[in-house]
Amino acid sequence: MLVTFLYFILGFNLNKTNLIQLLLKWFAIASLFIAIISIIFGNISLVRSYIYFGNSRLRGFMNDPNYFSILQIIAISIFNSYIFKIKKFHKNVAVIILIISILMSGSKTGFIALLIYFQVEFVIKYLKNVKKLIINFSLILIFFIVIYLFPDIINIINLFILDKIPVYERVYVLFNNFNTALTGGGSGRDVAFRNALNIIKMSPLLGIGIGIYSDFADLFLEIG
Numbered sequence: 001m002l003v004t005f006l007y008f009i010l011g012f013n014l015n016k017t018n019l020i021q022l023l024l025k026w027f028a029i030a031s032l033f034i035a036i037i038s039i040i041f042g043n044i045s046l047v048r049s050y051i052y053f054g055n056s057r058l059r060g061f062m063n064d065p066n067y068f069s070i071l072q073i074i075a076i077s078i079f080n081s082y083i084f085k086i087k088k089f090h091k092n093v094a095v096i097i098l099i100i101s102i103l104m105s106g107s108k109t110g111f112i113a114l115l116i117y118f119q120v121e122f123v124i125k126y127l128k129n130v131k132k133l134i135i136n137f138s139l140i141l142i143f144f145i146v147i148y149l150f151p152d153i154i155n156i157i158n159l160f161i162l163d164k165i166p167v168y169e170r171v172y173v174l175f176n177n178f179n180t181a182l183t184g185g186g187s188g189r190d191v192a193f194r195n196a197l198n199i200i201k202m203s204p205l206l207g208i209g210i211g212i213y214s215d216f217a218d219l220f221l222e223i224g
Helices: 002-016 020-041 045-051 065-079 088-104 108-126 130-149 151-164 166-176 178-186 189-202 213-220
Strands: none
Touching: 002 020, 020 045, 020 065, 020 088, 065 088, 065 108, 088 108, 088 166, 108 130, 108 166, 130 151, 151 166, 189 213
16 A cells, blocks of 8 residues: 555656656557567567566566556557657557567456457547447447357457467467356456455445455455
């Protein structure tokens, strides 16, 4: 809590001195640089030992591939904001490189968060133009209907990505076995979700307090 408070003070003062945009800009540039280094030099053993988790999942300079993927999504949102006044082509190239780095992390959490981000970004972009919003939503709906009717299409796309990025296999399981995606590798996400739902039912407004989830889960719920 103390560290969080110190971050709040730092962020407040950066905003007061009009440095917050500069900080976010360089954060996004650094994220892009890490992605480029990973794509170009990722096969060099010395580099790989520093930026990969388990020699297969890209984690940048974080200690966890999931955290890394979320940071890359934040960088994408910064590139798509008003902070970057660059050509659309250059912006799109930067976003594509960042997306590739997220796929290289093999993070299911990052992949789902990325899809949610683009959905939110899409709605915000066309919120003031109802006609375009309806047209684009219709196209997306048609796209998903086609995928549902012809599942081989999504399999071909997934297998193509899998051939280029082998660690994508962890994300691919979301499409062919969602339950395994939740429980595979000892992640226990299904237990965590059930615990969260039970806690919300027991105390929907006030919650249970900060930092006591594990003890509470051990005492009253499934072990989380």
